[in-house]
Structure formats: C-alpha cells, structure tokens
Amino acid sequence: MNSRKLQNIVPFLMSMLGIYVLSLGIVSVVFGRKLFENLSFLQLHGGGTASIFIGIFMIILGNGLRARTRASWYIAIFLILTSLLSILVRVRGFSLIYFDAIGISANILILSLLLKYRKEYIFPSRTIYLPVEGKLALAAISASVVYGVAGTLLLGNQFEPPIHDFYTAVYYTFVILTTLGLGDILPITDTSRLFTVSVTVLGIASFLGAITTFVGPVLQQRMNKVVNVMESMEFTGFRDHSIVCGYTPLCSEFLKTMKSMNIPIVVVVRDLELATALKNDGYIVYREHADNIDVLRKVGLKKAKNIYICSPDDGYNLLVALTIQKFKKQEHLKCKVTAIVNSSKNAEKLEDFCDEIIDVSRVLNDHIMKNKKQEI
Incomplete structure (x- = not known):
C-alpha cells in the first residue's frame, strides 16, 4: 500500500478505533460495578466513563482528519493519549485485558501514522459561528x-x-x-x-x-435549498436573458429599466435580506455565490446574452469575472460581460476578463468636470 492510500485510511481507522473504545467503555461501566464492588471511583469512571466520551469524540473526529485540518491533528493526538491513559486506569482484574491490548496496539498504530504524516495536516479549521x-x-x-x-x-x-x-x-x-x-x-x-x-x-x-x-x-x-431548486427549474426555459451578479444601489434604476422593457433578468446575490427585498420588488432572485460555476450553470449562463457584475466588492467581482471567463472558454460562449468597478485602481485587473468596464468614480468625475466647464 502506497503512502497516499495509507494516509487516507487514517480517518477510517480513527472512527473504527472510536467505536472500539466506546464499546469497551460501555462494557466497563455496565459490568464493572456489578462484578467488583470494591472498585475505586478512578478505576470505574476514569477507565470506563472516560472511554465512552473519548470513543464518541474519536468517531466525530473522522471528518476533521479527512479534511486534513491542523486542529483535528492536535485533537487526535490528545484523544489517543487520553485513551491510552484510560486503559491504564481501567478496572484491574476485569476480563478485558485482551481487548485492552488490542486497543493499545490500535492507538499506537494510529499515533505513529499521525506523527509520520503530520506535515499533511496544514489546512485551517472552519470557524463555527454560534449566535x-x-x-x-x-x-x-x-x-x-x-x-x-x-x-x-x-x-x-x-x-x-x-x-x-x-x-x-x-x-x-x-x-x-x-x-x-x-x-x-x-x-x-x-x-x-x-x-x-x-x-x-x-x-x-x-x-x-x-x-x-x-x-x-x-x-x-x-427551505432555501428547496426554493433554489424550484427557481433553478424556472431558468431552464430562459434564453437571451441577462444575469446580474451582485447588487448595488447604483444599478437599481438599470434593473427597473430592464424590467420595464420585459427583458428577463436573474439576479444572483449572497445576502438573505437583500434577496428578499429584490424578490418583493418583483425580480427573479437566486441566493448563492456567483463565483460558483455550478450556480452560474443553474441560472442559465450558457443561454444568457448579457452578464452584469455589480457587487460593491471589487475583489468579489474579480472572482466572478474569472469564473465566467473560464466557463466561456470551455463552452465557447459569446455572451457579453460588463463589470462595475467601484475603485479606479481595480479597473485594470478586470479589463482582461470583461468586455466592458464601467468605472463609477471616473464616470462621476467626468460628469462633475463637464458641469464645471459649462459653468465657466
């Protein structure tokens, strides 16, 4: 077995070890007190109860190891060491010695694999936001x-x-x-x-x-996923429609004009409140990230005539433009891509990926200077 396959099997081994440790802990707690009335608190709970919790955490940890996150590696090392410690303080004389020997061997095996491939666990963990x-x-x-x-x-x-x-x-x-x-x-x-x-x-x-x-x-x-699926079914019949990726109040009048001309528009936004407000205004809205190629497929990018990138975040606009440009080359599409640039210094970055750039600050400057000249 090559090193890559051996590394990929670590999450599975950790989950299996968790089930094994959990089972031993349950057996120790259920039968330990009944068979040995003179057991100490440390022997019963340190060896049995602790193994139950350690086993549960080992089972859960499998997904983290599969993602090769740095935090999962440290937690796995800690759980293995505590598992070995709980085995050492387990009920003495209780007939689990052979099963504990298997547990010790499995712990040492996984510990050696984790130490050997420690440099592979480099990815940061996802931050879990708790309201x-x-x-x-x-x-x-x-x-x-x-x-x-x-x-x-x-x-x-x-x-x-x-x-x-x-x-x-x-x-x-x-x-x-x-x-x-x-x-x-x-x-x-x-x-x-x-x-x-x-x-x-x-x-x-x-x-x-x-x-x-x-x-x-x-x-x-x-519910949002169900709604998105239902809405994506509506897009299958669209042809020569316009896709608006992101939204800024600067393009509100433009959207109203397009709507009054009965031009089909699909607006892709990330924010729930903004999506709800646009839906209430009568627009077809798909709440997802527009820099995802699967999302663009669902809203009918292959059959779209125009794509407008209108987010107030130029960095996000650049990601969307890169995604669309890559898809256009793969599918040989001829749709026109127009992007709104909020800062002039970002205009050059978007020029290579868009057919047209609208520099808001430059348009505003030209308008002001034109009025100044008329006054003079």
Missing part, C-alpha cells in the same frame, strides 16, 4: 443539568430508592429533564416532588429553546 441565542440555550441546558444533579444528591434520602452516587443522580436528572418518567426512582417527600417539578419545567423550557435556536436555522437552510 448569542445558541450560547444562551447551551448555558440554560448546562445550568439545568448542574441544578438537577446537585439537587438530587442533596435530597438523596427523599427518593425511593435513595440516591447517593453521582451516576444515579445524572441518570435521574436526564430522565426528568427529558420528561421520560420511567418510574424506577420516585420522590417520596413534598420537597423532592417540588424539586422534580422544577427540574421538569427547566428541562422543557431549555430544550424547547435549544430546538428553536439550532433546528430553526437548519430548517431555514433546507
């Missing part, structure tokens, strides 16, 4: 869990059966927070009943808030 509502939702859930576990341990004798260990308190808290109500543990005093009701109310409120915060944007994205 304020999301942070508040996570904080509410965390506070509810802490409140539930701490209160359950404090009121341990007021339950039937009594709750005196951390594990059972966590179990009871999640049963109440998720409103499952299995009935195996019951509050037997007024105080414990009121506490259970308060945890239930907190659970319902925090989880509903989290669902609204996290699921809402996902559903919105799905």
Whole structure:
C-alpha cells in the first residue's frame, strides 16, 4: 500500500478505533460495578466513563482528519493519549485485558501514522459561528443539568430508592429533564416532588429553546435549498436573458429599466435580506455565490446574452469575472460581460476578463468636470 492510500485510511481507522473504545467503555461501566464492588471511583469512571466520551469524540473526529485540518491533528493526538491513559486506569482484574491490548496496539498504530504524516495536516479549521441565542440555550441546558444533579444528591434520602452516587443522580436528572418518567426512582417527600417539578419545567423550557435556536436555522437552510431548486427549474426555459451578479444601489434604476422593457433578468446575490427585498420588488432572485460555476450553470449562463457584475466588492467581482471567463472558454460562449468597478485602481485587473468596464468614480468625475466647464 502506497503512502497516499495509507494516509487516507487514517480517518477510517480513527472512527473504527472510536467505536472500539466506546464499546469497551460501555462494557466497563455496565459490568464493572456489578462484578467488583470494591472498585475505586478512578478505576470505574476514569477507565470506563472516560472511554465512552473519548470513543464518541474519536468517531466525530473522522471528518476533521479527512479534511486534513491542523486542529483535528492536535485533537487526535490528545484523544489517543487520553485513551491510552484510560486503559491504564481501567478496572484491574476485569476480563478485558485482551481487548485492552488490542486497543493499545490500535492507538499506537494510529499515533505513529499521525506523527509520520503530520506535515499533511496544514489546512485551517472552519470557524463555527454560534449566535448569542445558541450560547444562551447551551448555558440554560448546562445550568439545568448542574441544578438537577446537585439537587438530587442533596435530597438523596427523599427518593425511593435513595440516591447517593453521582451516576444515579445524572441518570435521574436526564430522565426528568427529558420528561421520560420511567418510574424506577420516585420522590417520596413534598420537597423532592417540588424539586422534580422544577427540574421538569427547566428541562422543557431549555430544550424547547435549544430546538428553536439550532433546528430553526437548519430548517431555514433546507427551505432555501428547496426554493433554489424550484427557481433553478424556472431558468431552464430562459434564453437571451441577462444575469446580474451582485447588487448595488447604483444599478437599481438599470434593473427597473430592464424590467420595464420585459427583458428577463436573474439576479444572483449572497445576502438573505437583500434577496428578499429584490424578490418583493418583483425580480427573479437566486441566493448563492456567483463565483460558483455550478450556480452560474443553474441560472442559465450558457443561454444568457448579457452578464452584469455589480457587487460593491471589487475583489468579489474579480472572482466572478474569472469564473465566467473560464466557463466561456470551455463552452465557447459569446455572451457579453460588463463589470462595475467601484475603485479606479481595480479597473485594470478586470479589463482582461470583461468586455466592458464601467468605472463609477471616473464616470462621476467626468460628469462633475463637464458641469464645471459649462459653468465657466
């Protein structure tokens, strides 16, 4: 097996190791206490519970390693080292020694591969933006869990059966927070009943808030994709139409004129609010990045007569122009490309990729100078 194939198999091996470590952790937690009553807290939770979380993170980490991000490499090294440590503190005498030996070997194998190909993991990680509502939702859930576990341990004798260990308190808290109500543990005093009701109310409120915060944007994205697909189906019948990539208020009158002349126009913009406003004005809008060749295909670039690049960002305009020029050469298209330049210093950069350049600052300067001459 060559080095490239060996490197590409690392994410798969990491995910498989995660499943293996997760399974060992579950077995240790479920059967460890039953078989050995004199187990220490460190042996049970450090060897079993820790392995469960390590295994879950290893499974999730597979995608990051596949993208060869720098952060995923560091996290993978950390997880492997903690996995080896959890194996060392696992339940002594418990009959998992042979399985642990396999786990140690697999950890060392993947660790050696990661160290060998460490120079390949050079790409930056994508920044995950979490809105304020999301942070508040996570904080509410965390506070509810802490409140539930701490209160359950404090009121341990007021339950039937009594709750005196951390594990059972966590179990009871999640049963109440998720409103499952299995009935195996019951509050037997007024105080414990009121506490259970308060945890239930907190659970319902925090989880509903989290669902609204996290699921809402996902559903919105799905709906936008469906709308884009439906709109792209409309473009299939277009011919000799105009495509406007980006939008600036400078071209608003131009769009109105084109619309009044019944010339079919498709506007491609990135911003949701801007797309909504243009749709309300009666324009056909496709909300995507215009520097994506697949997007340009969907809006009918092959059959378009004119393309206007009108974004207020000259850098973005240049990317769009490069993409269109490359596609024109591949498909031997004859459509005319016109770009609006917001800064004169960027005009030369766009001239090689566009048929016509409209320099806003130069047009404004010529207009002012013309008026000055008339006054003189």
